Amino acid sequence: MSSAPAKTxxxxxxxRPTSAIQMVLDTIVYRTRERLELxxxxxxxxxxxxxxxxxxxxxxxxxxxxxxxxxxNEFQQALLDDMKSFLEKIVGRFEYWRHNDPRLSExxxxxxxxxxxxxxxxxxxxxxxxxxxLALGGWQSVILAELDGPRERAIQVQVLGIPELPER
Amino acid sequence: MSSAPAKTxxxxxxxRPTSAIQMVLDTIVYRTRERLELxxxxxxxxxxxxxxxxxxxxxxxxxxxxxxxxxxNEFQQALLDDMKSFLEKIVGRFEYWRHNDPRLSExxxxxxxxxxxxxxxxxxxxxxxxxxxLALGGWQSVILAELDGPRERAIQVQVLGIPELPER
Amino acid sequence: MSSAPAKTxxxxxxxRPTSAIQMVLDTIVYRTRERLELxxxxxxxxxxxxxxxxxxxxxxxxxxxxxxxxxxNEFQQALLDDMKSFLEKIVGRFEYWRHNDPRLSExxxxxxxxxxxxxxxxxxxxxxxxxxxLALGGWQSVILAELDGPRERAIQVQVLGIPELPER
Numbered sequence: 001m002s003s004a005p006a007k008t009x010x011x012x013x014x015x016r017p018t019s020a021i022q023m024v025l026d027t028i029v030y031r032t033r034e035r036l037e038l039x040x041x042x043x044x045x046x047x048x049x050x051x052x053x054x055x056x057x058x059x060x061x062x063x064x065x066x067x068x069x070x071x072x073n074e075f076q077q078a079l080l081d082d083m084k085s086f087l088e089k090i091v092g093r094f095e096y097w098r099h100n101d102p103r104l105s106e107x108x109x110x111x112x113x114x115x116x117x118x119x120x121x122x123x124x125x126x127x128x129x130x131x132x133x134l135a136l137g138g139w140q141s142v143i144l145a146e147l148d149g150p151r152e153r154a155i156q157v158q159v160l161g162i163p164e165l166p167e168r
Numbered sequence: 169m170s171s172a173p174a175k176t177x178x179x180x181x182x183x184r185p186t187s188a189i190q191m192v193l194d195t196i197v198y199r200t201r202e203r204l205e206l207x208x209x210x211x212x213x214x215x216x217x218x219x220x221x222x223x224x225x226x227x228x229x230x231x232x233x234x235x236x237x238x239x240x241n242e243f244q245q246a247l248l249d250d251m252k253s254f255l256e257k258i259v260g261r262f263e264y265w266r267h268n269d270p271r272l273s274e275x276x277x278x279x280x281x282x283x284x285x286x287x288x289x290x291x292x293x294x295x296x297x298x299x300x301x302l303a304l305g306g307w308q309s310v311i312l313a314e315l316d317g318p319r320e321r322a323i324q325v326q327v328l329g330i331p332e333l334p335e336r
Numbered sequence: 337m338s339s340a341p342a343k344t345x346x347x348x349x350x351x352r353p354t355s356a357i358q359m360v361l362d363t364i365v366y367r368t369r370e371r372l373e374l375x376x377x378x379x380x381x382x383x384x385x386x387x388x389x390x391x392x393x394x395x396x397x398x399x400x401x402x403x404x405x406x407x408x409n410e411f412q413q414a415l416l417d418d419m420k421s422f423l424e425k426i427v428g429r430f431e432y433w434r435h436n437d438p439r440l441s442e443x444x445x446x447x448x449x450x451x452x453x454x455x456x457x458x459x460x461x462x463x464x465x466x467x468x469x470l471a472l473g474g475w476q477s478v479i480l481a482e483l484d485g486p487r488e489r490a491i492q493v494q495v496l497g498i499p500e501l502p503e504r
Contacts, residue, residue, distance in 0.1 A: 021189055021357055023224060023330070025296055025303070056359060058396055058494055060226055060294045064305035066242040072459040073451055074402040078434035078441035082448050083455060086427065091254065098246035105246035112250050115241055119251060119289065121455065123240040123308070126294045126396045126462045128361055128494040135361070135492060137400035140459070156303060158226055158296040160328075160496075162359070189357055191392060191498070193464055193471070228394055228462045232473035234410040259422065266414035273414035280418050283409055287419060287457065291408040291476070294462045324471060326394055326464040328496075 024052045026157045027064075032149035036084050039144040040075045041155065046133045048157045055132050057161015062124045064156055067114035067148035069121035075141040087147075091116045114148035121145055129161050192220045194325045195232075200317035204252050207312040208243045209323065214301045216325045225297045225329015232324055235282035235316035237289035243309040255315075259284045282316035289313055297329050360388045362493045363400075368485035372420050375480040376411045377491065382469045384493045393465045393497015400492055403450035403484035405457035411477040423483075427452045450484035457481055465497050 026048045030039060045059060063070045073083070097112030098104045125142060128135040134142070144155060194216045198207060213227060231238045241251070265280030266272045293310060296303040302310070312323060362384045366375060381395060399406045409419070433448030434440045461478060464471040470478070480491060 021359075023189075025224070025298060056361070058496070060296060062295060062303075064308070066240070066305070066307045071455055072402070073455055076435065076441065076443070078437065078443075079448060079451055082433045082435050082452065086452050090258070090426070097250045099244065099250050101246065105244065107244070107246075112247060115247055116251065116254050119239055119241055122290055122458055124294050126460050127398060128396060128492055130361060135398075137402070137490075139402045140400070154305075156296055160226070191357075193392070193466060228464060230463060230471075232476070234408070234473070234475045258426070265418045267412065267418050269414065273412065275412070275414075280415060283415055284418065284422050287407055287409055290458055292462050322473075324464055328394070 021057070021160060021162055022052070022054070024048075024054075024159045026159075028155050028157060030144065030153045030155070032146040032151055032153055034146065035149050036087065037146040037149055038075075038080045038083060039146065040141045041144045042134065042136065042141045045142055045157055049129055049134065049159055050132060052159060053163045054129055054159050054161040055163060057129045057159060059127050059129055059134060060124060060158040061127070061142060062156040062158075063118075063144065064154045067111055067118055068153050069118040069123060069145040069147065070125050070155065071121045071143055071145065072125060072136075072140050073143055074139045075143060087117045090120070109148060111148040117147045118145070129159065189225070189328060189330055190220070190222070192216075192222075192327045194327075196323050196325060198312065198321045198323070200314040200319055200321055202314065203317050204255065205314040205317055206243075206248045206251060207314065208309045209312045210302065210304065210309045213310055213325055217297055217302065217327055218300060220327060221331045222297055222327050222329040223300050223331060225327060226294060227297055227302060228292060228294050228326040229310060230292045230324040230326075231286075231312065232322045235279055235286055236321050237286040237291060237313040237315065238293050238323065239289045239311055239313065240293060240304075240308050241311055242307045243311060255285045258288070277316060279316040285315045286313070297327065357393070357496060357498055358388070358390070360384075360390075360495045362495075364491050364493060366480065366489045366491070368482040368487055368489055370482065371485050372423065373482040373485055374411075374416045374419060375482065376477045377480045378470065378472070378477045381478055381493060385465055385470065385495055386468060388495060389499045390465055390495050390497040391468050391499060393495060394462060395465055395470060396460060396462050396494040397478060398460045398492045398494075399454075399480065400490045403447055403454055404489050405454040405459060405481040405483065406461050406491065407457045407479055407481065408461060408472075408476050409479055410475045411479060423453045426456070445484060447484040453483045454481070465495065
């Protein structure tokens, strides 16, 4: 019940005076296999960072489709199954949706549920880069949610950073 | 059921060595018309990018109110109506909420539902800029959700980018 | 019902030609007190911005745990209680979840609900900095959601900006 100031913030600073910030924009294409599928894309994101030699900075990851999403969580099989059944429960695929009604919509994919699930999960994530990799917490993975597969899907990865750490 | 490594990532890189990164911060004001309304702001965001001559970089879009939200989806009328009825179902306006109870709260707008819906949709979105425009997927629009209108509302648009593409 | 183009956008531009963009990455550690707790971290974020003398730019705030989240809303006690009861209702702690089932999962925290609630709220927020502080709306606070406390928790704060406003 309490949300009192229950905190003693402690700071671990790390400053990076920046000389030449670089910007890169990559696209990664996935071939998904299920209608509702969760894909760990952390390694692919780190590959982009590494390929461009970025040491510090940040990444914007963007799902390029309205029926895919990007979010952060633990990538554990039992939990992934929970996420899927939760999404299926909270937005019922076979409820009445106007987007699936041929009198109201030209969309023939009957994927209103996919759109609404993506709306809840979100389409972009921004993350710091440290020591040449995503600065994620120990249990965190970046997850691409396929919500209307199987299809070919693309994400965009923008890295803005510095290739070399400055001397301190 | 499977979320096996169902992917064959393919890469389409596009590198932009950056010389002079510029930063701009704009505010756009909207006059909304409904209590629950979804507004396509994609064109207005692209206008900001174009006005400042930004060719590559990224944009942070931020709703400046607790009862508005910013998200990405397809802007199709039947689907917009589904989004609204979904939001109305998942957070009932006339359920008991402490924020609407005059014994517990000084807020007289009775808008707890608006706050909770905004919490689900989110207040900020970050997106790459490419070729002088938002690098969105083909069906993607950036949508401002008015959740307690009609009112005058503002969003902030920050662009960080480079005015000219470097020679390759 | 209508989501017609109910808007008359009005623009308030503010341009900042940028000379030397700096990048800093800080970690803030919190000691939480409840299982489900909402903590206003706005002041701590502004302290990071101030300590590094950043005048304009933007901030990426990231929760470093899968069972914490970062979001924006009004920090009002009655509303915070509504947020908590909404999260408790929408993802039931004691429903059957595979992640809590010792036959399917090695996790002994029984915290599937915490993961799913974090999935809905999100792990990162990006915000502009203006005049040496977060450029938030009048009622907006940045909130850290502890969803499986009490524990020691960390967030990352990345600031990318310029220390001095250029002459106009």
